Amino acid sequence: MRSRGHWLPRAGASESEYEDAFEGPLRDGSRHHVANADGATESAYAGQWARALVAAACSTLPLAQAIEEARRAFAQGMASSASDLPWYANAKMAEGAHACVLAVTIEAGGQWSASAVGDCCLLLASGEGVRFGWPIGEASAFDHRPDLVSSRLDKVIPEILHATGVLGKEEMMLLCTDAVAAYVLERGADGVIGLDEAGFEKWVERARRDGMRNDDVTVIEVRR
Amino acid sequence: MPYSAEISRTSPAAILFLLDQSASMQEPFGGAEQRGDAAPSRARVLADVVNRLLQNLILRCAKEDGVRDYFSIGVIGYGERVQPLIRQSDVVMAGEEPSASALPELVPVSFLADRPLRLEERVQRSGRDDGRGMEVRRSRAPVWFDPEARNGTPMCQALDLATRIVRDWAALHPRSFPPIVINVTDGEATDGNPLPYAQHLREYGTDDGEALLFNIHRSGSTEAAVEFPDALAGLPDEYARTLYQMSSKLPFTMRAAAEAEGLATSLDSRGFVFNADPGALVRFLEIGTRPGHLR
Numbered sequence: 076m077r078s079r080g081h082w083l084p085r086a087g088a089s090e091s092e093y094e095d096a097f098e099g100p101l102r103d104g105s106r107h108h109v110a111n112a113d114g115a116t117e118s119a120y121a122g123q124w125a126r127a128l129v130a131a132a133c134s135t136l137p138l139a140q141a142i143e144e145a146r147r148a149f150a151q152g153m154a155s156s157a158s159d160l161p162w163y164a165n166a167k168m169a170e171g172a173h174a175c176v177l178a179v180t181i182e183a184g185g186q187w188s189a190s191a192v193g194d195c196c197l198l199l200a201s202g203e204g205v206r207f208g209w210p211i212g213e214a215s216a217f218d219h220r221p222d223l224v225s226s227r228l229d230k231v232i233p234e235i236l237h238a239t240g241v242l243g244k245e246e247m248m249l250l251c252t253d254a255v256a257a258y259v260l261e262r263g264a265d266g267v268i269g270l271d272e273a274g275f276e277k278w279v280e281r282a283r284r285d286g287m288r289n290d291d292v293t294v295i296e297v298r299r
Numbered sequence: 300m301p302y303s304a305e306i307s308r309t310s311p312a313a314i315l316f317l318l319d320q321s322a323s324m325q326e327p328f329g330g331a332e333q334r335g336d337a338a339p340s341r342a343r344v345l346a347d348v349v350n351r352l353l354q355n356l357i358l359r360c361a362k363e364d365g366v367r368d369y370f371s372i373g374v375i376g377y378g379e380r381v382q383p384l385i386r387q388s389d390v391v392m393a394g395e396e397p398s399a400s401a402l403p404e405l406v407p408v409s410f411l412a413d414r415p416l417r418l419e420e421r422v423q424r425s426g427r428d429d430g431r432g433m434e435v436r437r438s439r440a441p442v443w444f445d446p447e448a449r450n451g452t453p454m455c456q457a458l459d460l461a462t463r464i465v466r467d468w469a470a471l472h473p474r475s476f477p478p479i480v481i482n483v484t485d486g487e488a489t490d491g492n493p494l495p496y497a498q499h500l501r502e503y504g505t506d507d508g509e510a511l512l513f514n515i516h517r518s519g520s521t522e523a524a525v526e527f528p529d530a531l532a533g534l535p536d537e538y539a540r541t542l543y544q545m546s547s548k549l550p551f552t553m554r555a556a557a558e559a560e561g562l563a564t565s566l567d568s569r570g571f572v573f574n575a576d577p578g579a580l581v582r583f584l585e586i587g588t589r590p591g592h593l594r
Contacts, residue, residue, distance in 0.1 A: 087307060087308075087309060117359050119361055119362050119363045120363050121362075123363075161412070161413065162415070162418055162439050162441055163357050163358055163361040163366060163412050164361065164363070165438075165439075166354075166358055166361075166438060167358060167361050167362075167363075169436065169438070170358070218555070220555075220559055229427055229431075229434070289305060
């Protein structure tokens, strides 16, 4: 199993303002685990929460348990924050952080299983184009109001979606956050596969000029 | 698509409140006396709503490293005088550099975040999401404006001043999201017919669309609340009908936000609420100031 991750913050933002996260592949016998997450723009600490989610989700744990573990780890991290914060910082901390998350396990033979909350997407692509997108399969279906996982221990976890399938030998699996997923579903995956870092940056610049929404971009490529 | 321009720190959106501070705002809201409630004055409730909306806007912009200036904010009070209640000169007096594209009547949202008049202790009780009893949360709520209620209702003058601000702001930001003006009133203009002034204001805008004018009408009547109506029929009095006609139709993204809140809308739905309770007012203002994705 070969894997490569690419990421860039939204245009106009610094790297420290990047609020997606990704982890993996984590090898577990004959399986590999990967995960990505997209922190919500209007949350504070969204990047930290996204990183806590992928650290827990890139594992053998079912996603619901991984989320609870991430919540405990995140709460411990927040407990050490300063208490003399401005009123709005205290209010944002009390609200909690929010993010989408996608976790995928792939067997050596290509069988995969995925769990997700929100609009981080799994795409299957080859030289003939994108043949599958999940949990969203069409660019027009992205509505900027996805289900979000809260970092708060008392909040209900939204419905977790599940899917399974097979990754073909000549295919690439792409785990994408929403802006790039929507663009690739509409325009195809040509040009985004197999790039190095500089090539990915150029591809993102062209895609943004071509209409890709300005947002953090994260793509994990997985190939058998 | 119109009303789809990115809102960001380099391309902020302008939100201008027009706050009725006339003598009629001393009266309580409709039905309070009949119910025997010790109701606060309209001025108190509407000042609380504007404070709460400002708090909401700031929290939407707040990140762990500070408040991001996605919005430029202005508040025009109209009653005894028509005047800005916050000024760019306050920013300069605070020792900060004014924005190069600033107008005197608008300040960055971060400036307001750091300078409330005071913080008031609030206790909120609500049911826990997980169903395990009640949750009590103590917080400190910021206050920027105290209620005032004096003199007549020079709404036309307020709209005229708002038009100048909208026109000047749009000239400085031709590709930005159009300005949003929110008029909070008990409806009875005393300096003429406000409809032509509203129509004139809405003639200005940016490449992304006309300026948006929304109206919140709190009357002395006990008529039922109306939210985002799409026709004159059913509106209870002439002031409501005038304010409805003054109001912009909701852009697509705001209609979607309203429907996500469970409100039915149509292509003709306007940014107008009548006699809505304070919670609904805040919801209206959140829908009307949530144009889309913040960057």
